[in-house]
Amino acid sequence: MRHDQKGSIPANHLLAVTGLGVRFPTPKGPVDVVKDLSFTLDRGQTLGIVGESGSGKSMTSLAIMGLLPKDAKVTGSILLNGSQTVDRSDAELRKLRGDSMAMVFQDPLSSLNPYYTVGLQITEAYRAHRNVSRRAARAVALEAMAQVQIKDPQLRIDQYPHQFSGGMRQRIMIAIALCCEPDLIIADEPTTALDVTVQAQILALMADLQKETGAGMIFITHDLAVVSQVAQNVIVMNTGRPVESGTTEQIFSAPAHPYTRALLNAIPRLDDDLEELKMVQEFTRPKVTPAAVTTS
């Protein structure tokens, strides 16, 4: 993970985020949920964004997708394929959403509409960006379902989300995200709601598909173990600010920031004999957050 000097961001990055800030007005004054976040992502690469609840990871992904609530104020710059997305109209962003960039959400059950077949929910994503007939879109959906390794797509395409298991639902979400062959996939805690065994399958699937399509991926999670499996680079976030960034090996082998060390220490190990789980609580207040560290 390289932090480029301001103004010298090469145009060939898939995604270049510079000085990103997200601010919400509240009755007690404005709150910065993301501040001073910069990173780049190239095609075929995976960037892990790690942090606790409320660290601003999901807000970052929603800011990139242009899906933040209307009262959120976004500052800084987000260049997708070299073109600015901050301050674009919703109609313009809509053309990018689902097409150039797609998102896989945390809870696949509530993220799918229970009233419609999975087939419709995949084809509508495709037809939003490609002017094709229902029949053609259905063929694409069948192909996408086969791609995410759902057996009997011909039969399953006309079923409803509640007829699928958790892992299968997440495969549908991935099929929705992949059907327009996006350049950028943002996965926001895609395996958090799943069983550990299913988690491993989904992670393997996502890694395979990424290799196949060459898309860039942002993988957001609070699970450091998951990040170590999928990401080449990692950003650790705390209370909306990046506290450490670097390659995955560097972060895991030699964490420089005390918060990162605390996070890594909080992972329970089988050979530990703990009375209670370790906490990372002293870092949740912004005042005590030491300056950010770039490990590379």
Added chain:
Amino acid sequence: MVSYFLRRLFSVAVILFFVSFLTFVIFFQLSPDPAVMICGKTCTPERIEQIREQLGVNQPFLTQFFTFLGGIFAGRSYGAGEAAIHCAAPCLGFSFQTSQSVMDMIVSRLPVSITIAAGAAVLWLLIGVSAGLISAIKSGTWWDKGAMMFALGGISLPNYFIALVLQYVLVVQLQILPFPSTPDFAEDPLFWFQSYIMPWSVLAFGYASMYARLTRANVLDTLGENFMRTARAKGLPPLLVLRRHALRPSLTPIVTLFGMDFAGLLGGALITETVFGLNGVGKLAADSIGKNDQPVIMGVTLMAALFVVVANVVVDLLYAFLDPRVRIKA
């Protein structure tokens, strides 16, 4: 599917049996002796006994009840020999007051109640659901606040009060509408409309208010659902997101409610019909209660129960059709 339907029909029969049993206990057994009432002031014990014999109220309770039920399915005769009066199935008996067949009385009043219920239903669905939708989409704006104020009024103001105010202003003072009555549509459609518009509006106001609040709450809930975010993340046009992903989940529960409300009104809009003096089933019920005309009360109650219970089955079937998660297990 068929077995599910049969099971539901069976449960309908069971419910109706208990409803009729309860109403029978309350209205026939716990009420004053109908023979005394029919007999009048110049009455002799012999005459009373004679009437009792003819009505069958001298029989044991259960015999009376099953004779009543039998009358519904097979018809029955009152009295014996030459003086016997036959009542063809479905027989709900005769009014103590007018000696008319209860069935005929209800059937002749039904068209008025159906007209009132149907007209009001169209109004309250149109107004209530669209007001709720606008409120939810423009939540927090003056549109929302205005609509919700109006809805609060509709829920808190009793409809007999609104009926009297409207009647006084529109009919008595401004004279832009005729006094409500129940004319024939075919004779004069405009007059028909003018006669019914006030009862429709009064009845619809309360329901529209409830439906507006419910629609608003449902739509707001749905807008906060994760699948709405997914729909936007796909890059769907905002109107399609709203129409396809928000409306169907929000409106499905309203279908259920509507089925029950409408069926309830077919059993008579008691207050509205009474205030405007419209001869529907509701007014029939109110009049019969005032005169302790037990067979009529019993008949109206049973019929209202039948509508609601049947509507319940229809709504359940419809729900299974509208919500894929509620598929019927045969």
